[in-house]
Amino acid sequence: MKYYLKNLVEANKSKQSRRFALFIQFLIILSVITFSIETLPDLKPQTRVVLNSIEAFCVLIFTFEYLARIYVADNKLRFIFSFFGIIDFLAILPFYLTFGIDLRSLRLLRMFRLFRLFKLVRYNKAMKHFASAMMVAKEQIILFMIITLMLIYFAAVGIYYFENEAQPEYFSSIFDSLWWSIVTLTTVGYGDVYPITVGGRIFTFFILLIGLGIVAIPTGIISSSLTKAIEPHSEDE
Amino acid sequence: MKYYLKNLVEANKSKQSRRFALFIQFLIILSVITFSIETLPDLKPQTRVVLNSIEAFCVLIFTFEYLARIYVADNKLRFIFSFFGIIDFLAILPFYLTFGIDLRSLRLLRMFRLFRLFKLVRYNKAMKHFASAMMVAKEQIILFMIITLMLIYFAAVGIYYFENEAQPEYFSSIFDSLWWSIVTLTTVGYGDVYPITVGGRIFTFFILLIGLGIVAIPTGIISSSLTKAIEPHSEDE
Amino acid sequence: MKYYLKNLVEANKSKQSRRFALFIQFLIILSVITFSIETLPDLKPQTRVVLNSIEAFCVLIFTFEYLARIYVADNKLRFIFSFFGIIDFLAILPFYLTFGIDLRSLRLLRMFRLFRLFKLVRYNKAMKHFASAMMVAKEQIILFMIITLMLIYFAAVGIYYFENEAQPEYFSSIFDSLWWSIVTLTTVGYGDVYPITVGGRIFTFFILLIGLGIVAIPTGIISSSLTKAIEPHSEDE
Amino acid sequence: MKYYLKNLVEANKSKQSRRFALFIQFLIILSVITFSIETLPDLKPQTRVVLNSIEAFCVLIFTFEYLARIYVADNKLRFIFSFFGIIDFLAILPFYLTFGIDLRSLRLLRMFRLFRLFKLVRYNKAMKHFASAMMVAKEQIILFMIITLMLIYFAAVGIYYFENEAQPEYFSSIFDSLWWSIVTLTTVGYGDVYPITVGGRIFTFFILLIGLGIVAIPTGIISSSLTKAIEPHSEDE
Numbered sequence: 001m002k003y004y005l006k007n008l009v010e011a012n013k014s015k016q017s018r019r020f021a022l023f024i025q026f027l028i029i030l031s032v033i034t035f036s037i038e039t040l041p042d043l044k045p046q047t048r049v050v051l052n053s054i055e056a057f058c059v060l061i062f063t064f065e066y067l068a069r070i071y072v073a074d075n076k077l078r079f080i081f082s083f084f085g086i087i088d089f090l091a092i093l094p095f096y097l098t099f100g101i102d103l104r105s106l107r108l109l110r111m112f113r114l115f116r117l118f119k120l121v122r123y124n125k126a127m128k129h130f131a132s133a134m135m136v137a138k139e140q141i142i143l144f145m146i147i148t149l150m151l152i153y154f155a156a157v158g159i160y161y162f163e164n165e166a167q168p169e170y171f172s173s174i175f176d177s178l179w180w181s182i183v184t185l186t187t188v189g190y191g192d193v194y195p196i197t198v199g200g201r202i203f204t205f206f207i208l209l210i211g212l213g214i215v216a217i218p219t220g221i222i223s224s225s226l227t228k229a230i231e232p233h234s235e236d237e
Numbered sequence: 238m239k240y241y242l243k244n245l246v247e248a249n250k251s252k253q254s255r256r257f258a259l260f261i262q263f264l265i266i267l268s269v270i271t272f273s274i275e276t277l278p279d280l281k282p283q284t285r286v287v288l289n290s291i292e293a294f295c296v297l298i299f300t301f302e303y304l305a306r307i308y309v310a311d312n313k314l315r316f317i318f319s320f321f322g323i324i325d326f327l328a329i330l331p332f333y334l335t336f337g338i339d340l341r342s343l344r345l346l347r348m349f350r351l352f353r354l355f356k357l358v359r360y361n362k363a364m365k366h367f368a369s370a371m372m373v374a375k376e377q378i379i380l381f382m383i384i385t386l387m388l389i390y391f392a393a394v395g396i397y398y399f400e401n402e403a404q405p406e407y408f409s410s411i412f413d414s415l416w417w418s419i420v421t422l423t424t425v426g427y428g429d430v431y432p433i434t435v436g437g438r439i440f441t442f443f444i445l446l447i448g449l450g451i452v453a454i455p456t457g458i459i460s461s462s463l464t465k466a467i468e469p470h471s472e473d474e
Numbered sequence: 475m476k477y478y479l480k481n482l483v484e485a486n487k488s489k490q491s492r493r494f495a496l497f498i499q500f501l502i503i504l505s506v507i508t509f510s511i512e513t514l515p516d517l518k519p520q521t522r523v524v525l526n527s528i529e530a531f532c533v534l535i536f537t538f539e540y541l542a543r544i545y546v547a548d549n550k551l552r553f554i555f556s557f558f559g560i561i562d563f564l565a566i567l568p569f570y571l572t573f574g575i576d577l578r579s580l581r582l583l584r585m586f587r588l589f590r591l592f593k594l595v596r597y598n599k600a601m602k603h604f605a606s607a608m609m610v611a612k613e614q615i616i617l618f619m620i621i622t623l624m625l626i627y628f629a630a631v632g633i634y635y636f637e638n639e640a641q642p643e644y645f646s647s648i649f650d651s652l653w654w655s656i657v658t659l660t661t662v663g664y665g666d667v668y669p670i671t672v673g674g675r676i677f678t679f680f681i682l683l684i685g686l687g688i689v690a691i692p693t694g695i696i697s698s699s700l701t702k703a704i705e706p707h708s709e710d711e
Numbered sequence: 712m713k714y715y716l717k718n719l720v721e722a723n724k725s726k727q728s729r730r731f732a733l734f735i736q737f738l739i740i741l742s743v744i745t746f747s748i749e750t751l752p753d754l755k756p757q758t759r760v761v762l763n764s765i766e767a768f769c770v771l772i773f774t775f776e777y778l779a780r781i782y783v784a785d786n787k788l789r790f791i792f793s794f795f796g797i798i799d800f801l802a803i804l805p806f807y808l809t810f811g812i813d814l815r816s817l818r819l820l821r822m823f824r825l826f827r828l829f830k831l832v833r834y835n836k837a838m839k840h841f842a843s844a845m846m847v848a849k850e851q852i853i854l855f856m857i858i859t860l861m862l863i864y865f866a867a868v869g870i871y872y873f874e875n876e877a878q879p880e881y882f883s884s885i886f887d888s889l890w891w892s893i894v895t896l897t898t899v900g901y902g903d904v905y906p907i908t909v910g911g912r913i914f915t916f917f918i919l920l921i922g923l924g925i926v927a928i929p930t931g932i933i934s935s936s937l938t939k940a941i942e943p944h945s946e947d948e
Binding site for chain 1 (some may be wrong): 743746747750751752779828831843856858860889891893894897898899900901902903929930931932933
């Protein structure tokens with residue numbers, strides 16, 4: 001029995017284990033879709049009942065999977081406190097916690113259900129590549145993240161001094177100006193706040209000319225380290 | 238006769254076949270322009286007659302080309318069910334289907350006329366490069382497309398929890414928040430929806446800092462694999 | 475005398491010729507600034523007189539330079555019909571043409587004065603690099619420009635079918651939809667037109683996911699060929 | 712005593728000097744946060760007192776550090792006029808200058824307090840990489856900055872001629888059009904100004920197709936030279 005379970009839940013090439021993995025992945029996607037639909041306003045009570053049933057079924061399977069994984073693990077404590085052990089636990093925790101509690105206060109708790117998406121990492125090569133690539137370039141990314149943050153801060157201070165008097169409602173403090181700064185330097189440009197004074201526009205002109213190159217660096221590092229991670233042959237050149 | 242036709246329609250270096258190819262390309266562009274002009278509101282009846290005549294002429298030639306290609310093909314069935322055989326058939330189908338049908342219900346059918354643009358692929362080296370480059374990098378693109386979709390989904394869930402109460406008309410559900418999420422993470426930033434709460438703005442701040450690098454990865458993979466595909470000498474380095 | 479002039483106007487290392495080149499560059503920048511100031515509304519008549527005097531002075535020197543270059547050229551006709559010969563001629567032509575003509579109709583003619591900026595190419599290494607890099611990658615840029623245009627066109631057709639009924643004032647024809655298409659796929663996103671139907675938003679979602687990678691290709695080709703052109707040592711690796 | 716101070720303020724591997732460096736970095740961040748909070752409107756008088764006390768404390772320590780660095784320097788004059796000597800001086804100057812001066816006129820002076828952020832460079836490897844990478848690519852960046860500026864100027868002139876009559880309030884002169892030009896070509900696209908005429912839109916279409924590749928070049932150069940600067944092993948390949 002234990003051998004059969006071990007064969008089932010642990011990733012290997014047997015037919016059953018692959019079917020089980022696909023089934024779990026399907027349930028993860030299903031419960032995420034259920035979670036999304038639940039946020040729709042004006043849901044009919046019947047729909048809500050269906051959604052809750054699906055949710056209960058998913059949690060049931062996930063609980064079975066979690067217990068089975070503990071049962072078959074050679075070192076049970078190590079599995080429980082491993083990354084995937086904690087993820088598996090957090091994926092079912094919110095359901096059991098919300099029994100009999102008022103639904104209003106549960107908003108944040110329900111969000112924990114999304115930890116289930118991390119369960120997909122176990123089956124996903126791309127996510128593993130992503131995680132390992134981030135580890136390799138970690139130091140560089142942090143260093144240039146700091147430069148980017150300093151530039152965004154400088155831009156916010158500059159625009160505050162130029163626009164504060166003309167638009168006190170949008171540039172009331174450096175914290176408000178930071179919003180303009182991030183939206184502009186990432187080139188999102190919603191258009192909710194923008195400079196209207198001549199000085200502020202000239203400042204934006206130079207900040208954009210200089211800043212785009214700098215803001216693009218962390219993006220470039222992540223992209224290039226990921227591209228390298230998925231091209232193993234390029235490393236032994 | 239069959240030999241002459243074969244010489245004409247199949248891509249080779251003879252003068253006639255090149256002229257015929259250019260003529261077909263010209264008709265494709267012409268019929269696409271005709272298609273675009275037909276969507277203009279308040280067209281005069283005379284203009285409509287001219288447009289319909291051009292369309293009928295194009296279809297006539299395309300039909301002749303299609304039949305000629307079947308006639309000269311060594312294996313007729315294989316041509317009919319090949320990629321270009323199907324494209325050639327779909328390019329003329331809508332015209333014959335719409336005889337005597339009410340024009341209102343034809344909207345979607347008329348769109349099939351755009352399949353003619355794919356006929357250009359036969360003559361276009363760039364499109365072939367594009368298709369082959371996409372094939373090579375297919376697996377990577379799909380893997381990081383999934384990561385990108387997961388990030389967009391996380392951003393949507395996050396903004397939903399921050400902005401739902403403040404702006405229930407724009408962030409009424411996770412599906413509505415997904416719209417904000419894609420528009421922001423691709424840096425399009427229309428400005429129709431944007432966070433107004435402090436929490437939502439800080440969340441956007443971090444999502445933009447982290448997310449732009451990740452969203453840029455599929456873009457980077459497509460770009461680099463295409464650049465490689467058009468630089469054959471870079472592969473034997 | 476001819477020898478002295480030749481020494482002056484033709485690019486060499488002598489002190490006088492370098493001073494003359496700097497003086498001409500200064501006049502080009504000055505006349506461009508003058509041109510910009512002239513577009514300001516509500517200029518005082520005195521300011522206009524000053525601007526016209528500067529303009530007349532610049533044209534005087536440019537005319538002298540043009541005649542001197544013809545005079546010193548070994549093959550006068552070849553210089554006149556060379557790229558720089560034509561640019562030098564176009565730079566002074568508008569001034570002489572506008573004597574005694576009504577000022578209203580001159581708008582477009584005055585724009586020709588900007589050809590003077592091309593005179594800077596003669597002195598600017600970067601512009602020469604740019605021009606030569608564009609020549610090398612010309613074929614690739616054109617090929618992917620065509621793919622980009624086809625994608626923009628497909629996006630326009632798609633959004634037209636989704637949004638035409640909901641927003642007939644913004645998506646009245648495919649030509650209007652093309653405006654949305656270019657603004658969205660280049661991620662400018664002014665926010666003057668955007669989809670509001672569910673279908674249109676889902677279509678935008680997929681077009682953005684797929685399209686950004688493709689639209690970035692011509693940009694990437696220009697960037698990489700230019701970066702190569704300014705790094706000669708990277709070519710002999 | 713002098714030996715002890717030298718050990719403390721100059722960067723070396725001793726425990727005390729590292730603790731002192733961390734302490735100074737903490738004060739720099741603290742004074743920047745204080746500076747940001749001071750810009751908040753409607754601060755209570757008590758809060759202001761607390762902020763001023765923190766500011767006074769920071770300046771006290773910075774003054775001690777500055778004097779200590781002069782004291783331990785072998786060549787005192789050379790330190791005072793070195794980059795970091797001037798930065799250290801400018802970081803404390805505004806505080807002493809503002810004693811007894813009316814607070815209204817101090818706006819710009821207070822901004823000098825941000826020079827303290829540059830003090831972080833002394834401790835930050837990334838900033839040194841950044842500075843050295845900028846030095847290496849300085850010439851190229853300037854050259855393509857000029858091309859970018861010329862393109863932005865051409866775009867502004869073009870849109871001025873197309874949109875000036877239709878929207879004289881937004882495109883009143885070339886200087887106003889430059890604002891549109893920089894916001895569009897960097898793809899920020901606030902949506903405060905955009906073309907509405909057919910001519911202006913077609914012009915924007917082509918400027919975006921051509922211009923994005925060129926504007927991306929300085930960005931690309933900065934990114935690539937920085938990526939190289941942080942990957943020393945890639946240079947000896």
